[in-house]
Amino acid sequence: DAGITQSPRYKITETGRQVTLMCHQTWSHSYMFWYRQDLGHGLRLIYYSAAADITDKGEVSDGYVVSRSKTENFPLTLESATRSQTSVYFCASSESWQWLNEQYFGPGTRLTVT
Amino acid sequence: GENVEQHPSTLSVQEGDSAVIKCTYSDSASNYFPWYKQELGKRPQLIIDIRSNVGEKKDQRIAVTLNKTAKHFSLHITETQPEDSAVYFCAAGQTSGGSNYKLTFGKGTLLTVNP
Numbered sequence A: 001d002a003g004i005t006q007s008p009r010y011k012i013t014e015t016g017r018q019v020t021l022m023c024h025q026t027w028s029h030s031y032m033f034w035y036r037q038d039l040g041h042g043l044r045l046i047y048y049s050a051a052a053d054i055t056d057k058g059e060v061s062d063g064y065v066v067s068r069s070k071t072e073n074f075p076l077t078l079e080s081a082t083r084s085q086t087s088v089y090f091c092a093s094s095e096s097w098q099w100l101n102e103q104y105f106g107p108g109t110r111l112t113v114t
Numbered sequence B: 001g002e003n004v005e006q007h008p009s010t011l012s013v014q015e016g017d018s019a020v021i022k023c024t025y026s027d028s029a030s031n032y033f034p035w036y037k038q039e040l041g042k043r044p045q046l047i048i049d050i051r052s053n054v055g056e057k058k059d060q061r062i063a064v065t066l067n068k069t070a071k072h073f074s075l076h077i078t079e080t081q082p083e084d085s086a087v088y089f090c091a092a093g094q095t096s097g098g099s100n101y102k103l104t105f106g107k108g109t110l111l112t113v114n115p
Helices: none
Strands: A005-006 A010-013 A018-024 A031-038 A043-053 A054-057 A064-066 A076-078 A089-092 A109-113 B004-007 B010-014 B019-025 B030-037 B044-052 B058-059 B062-067 B072-077 B084-093 B103-104 B109-114
Touching: A005 A089, A010 A018, A010 B044, A018 A031, A018 A089, A018 A109, A043 A064, A043 B103, B004 B084, B010 B019, B019 B084, B030 B062, B030 B103, B044 B058, B044 B062, B072 B084
Parallel strands: A010 A109, B010 B109
Antiparallel strands: A005 A018, A018 A076, A031 A043, A031 A089, A043 A054, A064 A076, A089 A109, B004 B019, B019 B072, B030 B044, B030 B084, B058 B062, B062 B072, B084 B103, B084 B109
16 A cells, blocks of 8 residues: 555645646556545546546546656646535556456545635 | 446445445446445555456455456455455456556445454
8 A cells, every 4th residue: 555645645725726636656557547426426537647648538527737758757737726625635556457357545645715 | 549437436234244246347448347445545556466368256255256248246245354345446457558558447436344
């Protein structure tokens, strides 16, 4: 579990501000994912990435931007934060696309937009 | 896209009883079905998974069954213990890689095991 980390763990920001959540993994996993978790909605996929410089939208990607210039990092940016983006954000990584493997989750970032 | 329905949303059992959580999925191309457990304030962790070429899989007190014809799969926990109390998520995905390499999660079941 120590192989995937997120920062910050807690963040309070104001509506309209840009916020970047960081995710770093030390396993050299190919796939990385961003989810948001809200009560009553479970885990919803925001973006995912198959490798460096390859990203795809998930089901709730509006208002978010990602990049993946290095295999180990997958930052998520809220371009102009809104109250509806208050949530717990989880990053995850997985080893291989050839045989779906376990997704390892980071500890999460609790974001509050005021 | 894939849609995963999970029931019940909450489940309360007495210690030692069995618990069953059921999920249905919509995309017949899905062939990988993991279950994750999330304790309060913690990250989700995989507890068991099943692939479409298998109908049932067991790991100690936990078992998962899959009915591909009906597009549903279930988690069975026997001899429940207080430490089984958590939120359980089912998920469905495809092993074809590329842009299809993603999981769709159910909304979760809060399991409470009463001593």
